[in-house]
Amino acid sequence: MARLNVKPTRMVxxxxxxxxxxxxxxxxxxxxxRDELMRIFLEEARAIKAxxxxxxxxxxxxxxxxxxxxxxxxxxxxxxxxxxPKNSVTLVATTKNVMSVDVPSFQFQHSSTETGSVYPYGFAxxxxxxxxxxxxxxxxxxxxxxxxxxxxxxxxxxxxxxxxRRRVNALEYVKIxxxxxxxxYIKMKLAEDERGNQTRLMKVxxxxxxxxxxxxxARSAKMLEEYTSA
Amino acid sequence: MNKIGIIGDADxxxxxxxxxxxxxxxxxxxMAAGILRDVVKEDYGIIFITERYYKELEADITKYAELxxxxxxxxxxxxxxxxxxxSNVKHAVEKAVGADxxxxxx
Numbered sequence: 001m002a003r004l005n006v007k008p009t010r011m012v013x014x015x016x017x018x019x020x021x022x023x024x025x026x027x028x029x030x031x032x033x034r035d036e037l038m039r040i041f042l043e044e045a046r047a048i049k050a051x052x053x054x055x056x057x058x059x060x061x062x063x064x065x066x067x068x069x070x071x072x073x074x075x076x077x078x079x080x081x082x083x084x085p086k087n088s089v090t091l092v093a094t095t096k097n098v099m100s101v102d103v104p105s106f107q108f109q110h111s112s113t114e115t116g117s118v119y120p121y122g123f124a125x126x127x128x129x130x131x132x133x134x135x136x137x138x139x140x141x142x143x144x145x146x147x148x149x150x151x152x153x154x155x156x157x158x159x160x161x162x163x164x165r166r167r168v169n170a171l172e173y174v175k176i177x178x179x180x181x182x183x184x185y186i187k188m189k190l191a192e193d194e195r196g197n198q199t200r201l202m203k204v205x206x207x208x209x210x211x212x213x214x215x216x217x218a219r220s221a222k223m224l225e226e227y228t229s230a
Numbered sequence: 231m232n233k234i235g236i237i238g239d240a241d242x243x244x245x246x247x248x249x250x251x252x253x254x255x256x257x258x259x260x261m262a263a264g265i266l267r268d269v270v271k272e273d274y275g276i277i278f279i280t281e282r283y284y285k286e287l288e289a290d291i292t293k294y295a296e297l298x299x300x301x302x303x304x305x306x307x308x309x310x311x312x313x314x315x316x317s318n319v320k321h322a323v324e325k326a327v328g329a330d331x332x333x334x335x336x
Binding site: 038045055081095108138141154155156 | 301325
């Protein structure tokens with residue numbers, strides 16, 4: 001495993017130790033974040049799937065009755081009937097915070113100008129199928145909005161999960177092992193230095209003792225000599 | 231205040247227009263791409279695109295995927311569903327989880 005390129009000193013060791021502590025804490029937090037994001041996301045994805053499967057056949061129906069209307073009326077008439085929509089849809093997009101991911105939240109207002117009717121045309125010249133398709137669409141619309149909101153949220157969450165997962169993995173498999181490896185290396189290096197120092201001291205002490213003994217011997221030999229010659 | 235738009239062929243979007251959405255009619259992918267480029271600059275909150283064009287514009291749409299709004303959502307057009315909406319969710323699951331664990335039954 002890759003050891004960090006640092007000098008093996010006590011300073012660096014204590015710095016690395018605190019970094020390792022932070023990395024481990026961060027890893028735990030990230031992992032929790034990832035798990036929670038995943039839970040929310042999967043819930044969302046299941047709901048989207050169900051909602052889509054509900055909406056799509058409905059939309060199909062809208063198109064079907066629209067096709068019938070198209071067949072029953074002449075194209076200019078149809079175009080004309082829908083030329084000026086009577087109501088408008090405005091959307092208020094606010095931000096919702098899901099596990100520190102900003103996701104949009106949509107509220108829509110459907111404002112019809114008069115009489116609460118959604119049909120922008122008179123009934124005399126238009127086909128009933130057109131009314132039907134617009135009625136269906138009106139009923140379907142809140143669900144479509146919900147779908148849009150949820151899908152966007154799911155996409156953003158998926159991005160965030162991917163990022164978080166990478167961070168978790170980077171910490172777990174690269175950063176933390178590198179720190180541990182380096183700490184171990186520094187500890188061993190320091191211990192080795194310590195031992196080196198110890199032996200050097202012992203050696204020096206031995207040398208000093210030997211020197212002392214030598215001197216002592218010389219002195220006693222000299223004294224012996226003086227004694228015998230006297 | 232944001233607008234809601236829909237991009238698609240005339241058959242698909244007219245109904246939505248009657249309902250009050252900003253309808254953008256297009257007849258081919260190139261035109262749809264141009265419209266998309268224009269509408270993302272405006273203050274749309276949601277842009278629905280019929281699946282036929284969504285498929286063609288996939289590369290452009292992924293560029294806007296990171297933006298909070300607009301949400302660009304595929305819906306089936308009058309020519310029926312290509313299953314793109316669902317496959318988008320599937321891709322998101324694959325991206326997030328690493329494997330498809332929701333749609334595996336299909």
